[in-house]
Amino acid sequence: MALTGIQIFKLTPKKNCKECGCPTCMAFSMKVAQGAMTIDQCPHMSEEAVATLSEASAPPMKTIKAGFKAFADNKNDSEKEFALGGETVLFRHEKTFVNKTRYAVSVCTCMDDAAVDARLASVAAIDYDRIGDRMYVEFIAVDCGEGAAPDAYAALVKKADGAGRPLILNVKDEACAKAALDVCKDKKPILNAADASNYEAMSKLAADASVVLGVTGASAEELYDTVAALEKAGNKNLILDLGTASVKDAFEKAVLVRRAALKDNDRTFGYPSIVNVGKLASGDSHMQAALAALFTMKYGSVVVMEEMSYAQALPLYGLRQNLFTDPQKAPRIDPGIYPINGGDENSVCLTTVDFALTYFLVSGELERSGVPCNLLISDAGGLSVLTSWAAGKFSSGSIAKYIQEFEIENKIKNRTLILPGKVAVLKGDLEAKLPGWNIVVGPTEAVQLVKFLKDMQAGGQA
Amino acid sequence: MPFTKKLQKFNATIRTVEVGTGDKTTKLGGGNTLPFYTFDAPTANTAKIGIEISDLGLAHEPDCIKEVYAGCETVADMAKKAITIEGVDFLCLKLEGGDPNGENRPVEELVAVAKEVADAVDFPIVVEGCKNVEKDAELLSKVAEALQGKNVLLMSAKEENYKNIGAAAGLAYNQLVGAESAVDINLAKQLNVLLKQLGVDSGKVVMNVGSSAAGYGFDYLISTLDRVKAAALGQNDDSLLMPIITPVASETWSVKESTATEEDMPEWGSVVERAIDMEIETAVACLACGTDAVILKHPTSIATVSKMISALS
Numbered sequence: 001m002a003l004t005g006i007q008i009f010k011l012t013p014k015k016n017c018k019e020c021g022c023p024t025c026m027a028f029s030m031k032v033a034q035g036a037m038t039i040d041q042c043p044h045m046s047e048e049a050v051a052t053l054s055e056a057s058a059p060p061m062k063t064i065k066a067g068f069k070a071f072a073d074n075k076n077d078s079e080k081e082f083a084l085g086g087e088t089v090l091f092r093h094e095k096t097f098v099n100k101t102r103y104a105v106s107v108c109t110c111m112d113d114a115a116v117d118a119r120l121a122s123v124a125a126i127d128y129d130r131i132g133d134r135m136y137v138e139f140i141a142v143d144c145g146e147g148a149a150p151d152a153y154a155a156l157v158k159k160a161d162g163a164g165r166p167l168i169l170n171v172k173d174e175a176c177a178k179a180a181l182d183v184c185k186d187k188k189p190i191l192n193a194a195d196a197s198n199y200e201a202m203s204k205l206a207a208d209a210s211v212v213l214g215v216t217g218a219s220a221e222e223l224y225d226t227v228a229a230l231e232k233a234g235n236k237n238l239i240l241d242l243g244t245a246s247v248k249d250a251f252e253k254a255v256l257v258r259r260a261a262l263k264d265n266d267r268t269f270g271y272p273s274i275v276n277v278g279k280l281a282s283g284d285s286h287m288q289a290a291l292a293a294l295f296t297m298k299y300g301s302v303v304v305m306e307e308m309s310y311a312q313a314l315p316l317y318g319l320r321q322n323l324f325t326d327p328q329k330a331p332r333i334d335p336g337i338y339p340i341n342g343g344d345e346n347s348v349c350l351t352t353v354d355f356a357l358t359y360f361l362v363s364g365e366l367e368r369s370g371v372p373c374n375l376l377i378s379d380a381g382g383l384s385v386l387t388s389w390a391a392g393k394f395s396s397g398s399i400a401k402y403i404q405e406f407e408i409e410n411k412i413k414n415r416t417l418i419l420p421g422k423v424a425v426l427k428g429d430l431e432a433k434l435p436g437w438n439i440v441v442g443p444t445e446a447v448q449l450v451k452f453l454k455d456m457q458a459g460g461q462a
Numbered sequence: 463m464p465f466t467k468k469l470q471k472f473n474a475t476i477r478t479v480e481v482g483t484g485d486k487t488t489k490l491g492g493g494n495t496l497p498f499y500t501f502d503a504p505t506a507n508t509a510k511i512g513i514e515i516s517d518l519g520l521a522h523e524p525d526c527i528k529e530v531y532a533g534c535e536t537v538a539d540m541a542k543k544a545i546t547i548e549g550v551d552f553l554c555l556k557l558e559g560g561d562p563n564g565e566n567r568p569v570e571e572l573v574a575v576a577k578e579v580a581d582a583v584d585f586p587i588v589v590e591g592c593k594n595v596e597k598d599a600e601l602l603s604k605v606a607e608a609l610q611g612k613n614v615l616l617m618s619a620k621e622e623n624y625k626n627i628g629a630a631a632g633l634a635y636n637q638l639v640g641a642e643s644a645v646d647i648n649l650a651k652q653l654n655v656l657l658k659q660l661g662v663d664s665g666k667v668v669m670n671v672g673s674s675a676a677g678y679g680f681d682y683l684i685s686t687l688d689r690v691k692a693a694a695l696g697q698n699d700d701s702l703l704m705p706i707i708t709p710v711a712s713e714t715w716s717v718k719e720s721t722a723t724e725e726d727m728p729e730w731g732s733v734v735e736r737a738i739d740m741e742i743e744t745a746v747a748c749l750a751c752g753t754d755a756v757i758l759k760h761p762t763s764i765a766t767v768s769k770m771i772s773a774l775s
Contacts, residue, residue, distance in 0.1 A: 228463075248775075263468075289739045293742070297751065311736040
């Protein structure tokens with residue numbers, strides 16, 4: 001249970017020494033309660049008090065590190081491993097979601113070699129950039145089918161490892177699990193193997209190889225008991241498998257586990273989750289797409305599919321990107337020249353702000369027009385057109401400066417620049433600042449761009 | 463200590479709005495838990511699916527939709543076909559031809575189409591306007607008059623034209639009113655209050671709090687839906703207890719992922735599959751946040767979403 005500022009204050013020395021940087025012990029206590037400071041920043045706290053408080057102020061849900069990143073998520077990402085879990089809220093508007101859902105595809109000992117090869121080859125096919133984030137299949141799940149020999153499983157694991165992604169080992173047999181770990185433990189796979197019947201042996205294997213252990217249970221109660229037993233034995237490097245009994249059952253577990261951890265502060269369920277939609281909707285790619293979206297929205301940390309097509313991936317990764325953005329920070333796209341419909345140096349230029357939503361609306365309409373053009377995006381603080389104009393971040397000065405800094409005049413020969421209609425007022429100033437350019441005021445709404453550009457084209461201006 | 467399920471009980475229930483007449487009706491809303499949280503309390507109603515057809519017929523539709531309605535000559539024929547599709551709970555007729563910036567069809571012509579469709583099928587009907595606020599004010603009011611007695615849902619009354627549409631649909635002709643606002647809980651609430659002040663029975667209002675395709679500013683929609691449901695159920699906020707309807711197809715079928723040809727994007731694969739999965743995943747995400755009804759277009763999407771709703775209820 002998180003402590004209040006008053007409860008923390010009672011444990012402080014109450015000396016108001018200011019050594020922590022706060023004016024009073026009360027102020028320090030309030031900051032600790034909010035999570036802005038940690039208790040060890042007070043040099044005079046007694047050891048017992050620190051122990052009591054760090055237990056109580058530990059995050060309700062652990063962040064579990066697994067695997068290795070085949071590619072960085074984006075240019076600001078320097079983490080080498082995947083961080084799973086660590087969430088603090090149930091809804092994104094309450095604060096922000098921190099560690100995004102990761103996706104896996106599956107291979108199984110029950111598949112023939114050709115099918116396995118084809119599946120592994122398909123992993124690399126999904127790889128594209130969306131507003132600065134690299135979208136790809138992050139994990140490969142390797143299923144150990146009924147009665148598979150340890151050698152056969154280890155051989156499949158070795159082959160899957162060759163695809164260059166971290167592995168999720170779905171296995172129940174101890175000998176098979178051991179053989180698989182021998183092949184790939186250095187790459188930090190997830191050993192998704194423990195249940196009520198075998199958790200002691202599997203926990204030992206996972207601990208010896210220092211990898212994350214996946215735990216499952218027939219019911220939420222059984223899962224809880226197994227996790228409690230594992231924690232008691234000292235293993236707190238876990239991920240909870242929501243099971244494959246039914247969609248309803250897995251969804252119920254997903255919600256109960258996350259809600260127990262974050263709302264009721266029950267740390268036994270404070271772990272990330274893994275859900276296998278490939279098994280919940282075997283052979284039905286559309287249902288797997290539906291379930292992948294469902295479990296991305298509701299509390300799946302890793303979602304395992306049979307395979308991933310672009311049809312499934314494009315909306316799924318877009319959805320994830322939206323869900324995991326910080327609600328306090330507007331999504332932005334990088335400033336630059338974005339050619340549309342094969343726009344080249346002779347194509348007409350348009351400019352708008354770097355707010356991702358504006359960019360998507362405008363570029364979508366430009367694509368629909370079919371007219372080749374260049375969309376020039378300058379740094380406008382990630383705000384909408386009118387807001388950034390009002391804030392002085394989208395002005396004749398900022399546009400002119402951008403055209404200079406990006407050496408637009410050397411890169412593009414066309415000298416027509418279309419302004420968003422909402423900032424028509426900038427026209428005169430821009431003409432003065434950009435001699436030689438023909439500044440045209442465009443429509444006020446993106447939807448009107450199609451007609452506007454087609455009319456310009458018909459009039460020989462574009 | 464064993465795990466004990468802590469249930470999340472709310473003292474509020476989303477209003478149930480029944481669309482249609484006789485034994486062919488569908489009930490929107492009625493839930494008293496967060497979406498699909500059946501373990502908290504048994505849900506009264508499950509999410510519903512509408513199928514969208516347009517007054518413009520099939521001319522602007524992609525081939526995969528043309529195939530569905532092969533052999534249909536009129537919009538009424540399409541309507542008859544649409545309601546036989548597995549998983550469909552209601553029909554949504556979009557009068558998009560009225561758009562002054564598009565075909566600009568006259569109001570009388572569109573009302574005649576709506577009348578023809580309503581006469582052709584005995585099924586719950588939602589009528590969507592053309593999105594132009596002035597045109598819709600007149601168009602939807604006339605449709606409300608023409609379809610009197612059918613208990614149809616008219617979409618949508620917005621802040622600019624709620625007086626006309628609310629008065630015609632909600633007061634004069636006893637139809638159901640769709641209240642459309644732009645992805646903001648306060649705007650949604652304000653419009654509901656305005657409609658109430660106009661005299662429209664809150665039990666006859668269904669909200670459309672905005673829509674977008676997955677990946678296209680969908681974060682705003684997630685948070686609006688989450689917050690509206692939290693306020694409605696958690697605080698028993700009377701002016702937000704209306705069921706929510708979200709037009710999904712009209713957003714998802716126009717984005718790049720659903721339209722880029724296979725020649726332009728060879729690595730992306732089948733454009734039909736892309737359009738279907740975009741429609742499915744957007745619909746599921748809306749439902750997971752609290753939408754009570756989605757409007758879709760393709761039979762495969764409808765079958766899949768319907769199957770998922772059953773699996774979760």
